[in-house]
């Protein structure tokens with residue numbers, strides 16, 4: 001479904017991705033792990049069309065996405081929850097969610113999507129008239145996931161959804177991804193919370209300094225000596 | 238006492254046009270992060286458009302709005318597609334620099350065009366209800382200017398409702414707040430920019446029409462109106478059209494008070510003083526978010 005081949009991306013002179021290849025299949029949960037500055041956000045932003053690659057390509061159902069404008073990438077069923085949530089802070093929960101259903105295909109499914117989001121995060125229904133800025137970090141993350149789900153995607157990409165959120169709510173967010181996946185949506189999850197991500201994912205990639213350093217089934221990576229040492233501590237904490 | 242009160246009322250009346258003039262500038266600046274220094278020239282052009290509608294087509298001056306506003310909307314779309322749209326690809330800093338250059342160039346061109354078409358003379362539109370005045374509690378209220386205030390307020394109200402409830406109005410607000418996030422929700426941000434710029438130009442056209450009816454225009458009023466609009470934007474901050482309108486009223490009143498207190502010439506100074514003081518004390522404006 002999603003295929004990334006030999007992707008090279010630079011921020012000015014800083015090379016962030018150096019030949020990255022990976023795939024995410026229909027219905028899969030795939031995790032992308034890696035330390036700060038590895039290029040994880042750069043990868044997601046490039047897939048979404050907000051950054052343009054220097055070399056390599058991104059294909060979606062066989063279509064080259066390099067020339068597709070970001071809002072049309074969304075229209076093709078590829079949604080993203082950006083790092084730091086990036087909500088419209090002066091608007092209410094419901095206005096943010098409604099904007100997720102802006103594009104024609106999403107608008108047609110709007111009522112159903114809204115019910116699905118409220119079923120996923122009942123707390124949002126109670127707060128739907130509240131201005132987003134007044135919510136806690138965890139609740140805001142729910143809005144961010146909800147807004148992306150309102151686009152009615154077939155693949156949901158998330159950039160560190162657990163960042164800066166109370167531990168109790170991290171579980172709620174990550175659990176929701178399993179529900180979303182059961183509904184037939186593939187999930188591509190960037191996380192630094194390695195243990196939680198590997199518990200959730202079917203497969204995972206490890207990105208280090210712009211290259212894929214390891215990949216395989218999540219269970220195998222949990223046993224991988226390099227992964228254990230670098231990301232799970234010497235005793236597999 | 239009545240003299241001062243009379244000045245205050247006249248200040249409010251002209252202030253409503255400052256607010257309307259500023260609304261278009263504020264919309265474009267807030268959404269595209271582009272300062273259109275030719276905004277005053279667009280107002281001037283709108284004024285001459287109304288002048289033509291009345292002189293050539295024999296329209297009622299206020300009905301000219303129905304012609305000028307759609308025409309300005311189209312002009313705005315053309316200006317965006319032909320000029321300002323190109324700067325939007327650049328990062329924010331380059332964008333501001335380039336848009337200033339484009340704006341100054343456009344202002345000069347429009348000024349020259351207006352002198353060619355309409356000569357450098359000052360003009361205004363005579364209305365059938367001309368000098369009619371209502372007297373309330375010893376204050377004389379010119380009917381035409383009361384109507385311009387009412388229309389300015391109605392236009393701002395309509396704009397407010399559009400931005401709050403219309404689908405594309407919400408898209409415009411989203412793009413203003415975070416254009417990348419707007420793209421990620423499937424909004425065609427370029428089209429939102431196009432709409433915002435066209436609407437800003439339409440507001441300039443409306444302001445120009447009302448200025449020509451209640452007051453007067455000449456090809457050289459552009460800079461003056463750009464400055465007034467800019468002062469109001471700084472005063473009111475970005476993000477709320479009703480705030481912008483209130484800012485316009487406040488500037489009108491402040492001018493009237495200073496003219497009454499220190500004499501006519503100080504009318505123009507007070508705006509600049511307010512401009513500097515607000516920038517120092519409350520850089521995001523009185524109503525800014």
Ligand SMILES: Nc1ncnc2c1ncn2[C@@H]1O[C@H](COP(=O)(O)OP(=O)(O)OP(=O)(O)O)[C@@H](O)[C@H]1O
Pocket residue numbers: 011012014015016034035036037038039040041042043083
């Ligand atoms: N806008 C930018 N301008 C310049 N360099 C950037 C920019 N964004 C990222 N970089 C650099 O590119 C590299 C990859 O950054 P990226 O944000 O993709 O990493 P990341 O894996 O998402 O990190 P984190 O876990 O901290 O979010 C880093 O060296 C970073 O400093």
Ligand SMILES: [Mg+2]
Pocket residue numbers: 040041042083159
């Ligand atoms: Mg990142």
